[in-house]
Amino acid sequence: MHFDTLALRATHQPDPITGVVVPPIHLSTTYARNEANELPGPYIYTRPNNPTREALEKTLAMLEGGAVGMAFGSGQAATMTLFQALSPGDHVLLSTDAYYGTPALLEQVFHPWGLTYTRVDMRDLEAVRASIHENTRVLWCETPSNPMLDIADLRSISQLAHDAGAICVCDNTWATPVLQRPIELGCDVVMHSTTKYLSGHSDVLGGALIFKEEAEFTQRVRLLQGLSGAVPSPFDCWLVSRGIKTLGVRVRAQSDTAQRIAEFLTNHLAVESVHYPGLENHPQRSIIQQQMKGPGAMLSVQVKGGADEALRFIGKLTLFTRATSLGGVESLIEHRATAEGPNSITPKNLLRISVGLEHADDLLADLAQALD
Incomplete structure (x- = not known):
């Protein structure tokens, strides 16, 4: 079934x-x-x-x-x-x-x-x-x-x-x-x-x-x-x-958009690195193909310029809500080290993104204007 x-x-x-x-x-x-x-x-x-x-x-x-x-x-x-x-x-x-x-x-x-x-x-x-x-x-x-x-x-x-x-x-x-x-x-x-x-x-x-x-x-x-x-x-x-009831439909749609966003960010000059299971250069690519049916709708991006530049970037976004949590129908972004507190081991320039159900083209345009 x-x-x-x-x-x-x-x-x-x-x-x-x-x-x-x-x-x-x-x-x-x-x-x-x-x-x-x-x-x-x-x-x-x-x-x-x-x-x-x-x-x-x-x-x-x-x-x-x-x-x-x-x-x-x-x-x-x-x-x-x-x-x-x-x-x-x-x-x-x-x-x-x-x-x-x-x-x-x-x-x-x-x-x-x-x-x-x-x-x-x-x-x-x-x-x-x-x-x-x-x-x-x-x-x-x-x-x-x-x-x-x-x-x-x-x-x-x-x-x-x-x-x-x-x-x-x-x-x-x-x-x-x-x-x-x-x-x-x-x-x-x-x-x-x-x-x-x-x-x-x-x-x-x-x-x-x-x-x-x-x-x-x-x-x-x-x-x-x-x-x-x-x-x-x-x-x-x-x-x-x-x-x-709608879990499968939501996750697949969100994953499709997340794939496009990950590929866009990977090729942007302002981005240091992108962490996403759907990218061909993911170090555990072979395991992903064996145990997962798709890459999911979560990704993390490290922005060049450290924490200050990462915070400047998310401050310019209009369609991504700056909030903790994930998995909802709305797209969220957060500076993860801030959310985790002073003992965080997460890179200070890392932003965690939960991709929602907005149209992919609109989300990509928002990311592009904030990075440029």
Whole structure:
């Protein structure tokens, strides 16, 4: 089944009683018992389970080809819950180039608690192998990475994890299941910030974990999800489900425009370098062709002249909104080092671009006038 059909079928769950085509939002936080003090169904309180959230979780599992999906109140909540399911003394291996909030969680929250971690360039398989410890429990990959768009070989890294008795987790937020299916490549868990492409309209906060199988670790994470209450509201779940219906169409259209923008910027004299999986000179080109169905709609550009010139450039743009986040229908641009703060390791002249659904010619014209 093609992805677009799968996305629509997964979110199309008519109510058997009313026949409504669009699933309802179940806002109730509690459920009534009958005269015998028995619950009529599996629901007792909305923190451990909710019909609208369950519908989204089933959809997420179907899209990624997993057995179990779990929805959270944010991408960080999903990440945090997975790390909480580990034990003090366990070790996590993390991509050097990763969303800055992930190592921040490990350093500021879990390291004092007893979790250890190492950051390694996931492109270097020998370095990955050498960094695995006896107590390594998780290899955390992010591919394409944020913000350098480096590519990790998921098949090889998953095998290294399994050889060591660890699990491989992939942050698939940027690629989405439209372009990359980590579980099919050997990963055990897929993470998403559903705030981004899955919802697609910059109006909902959410996260997700999708598990390859219903294992003991899966059950541990589910327990923590319910106990901690790190769950999205029913309305937010409904918004994400609505966004998923058009996910494939949006991602392909945005990717087509991103390809044109990357090629334009690559050939501009004011640009130092462009980081984008769709360019032929990308250093992991062969891996991209093996594990991705398209390059995506995210790119980063380094402008000649340092941070001052980069900031001057984005100040002249009129169609790109200067804002954090990504994956919405509007095009966004940000000076990434500023967003990450004083400890950022991102090049000071780097701008991260999330390509939206505006006409490609208009976006190219805007970029051209700002660079000239």
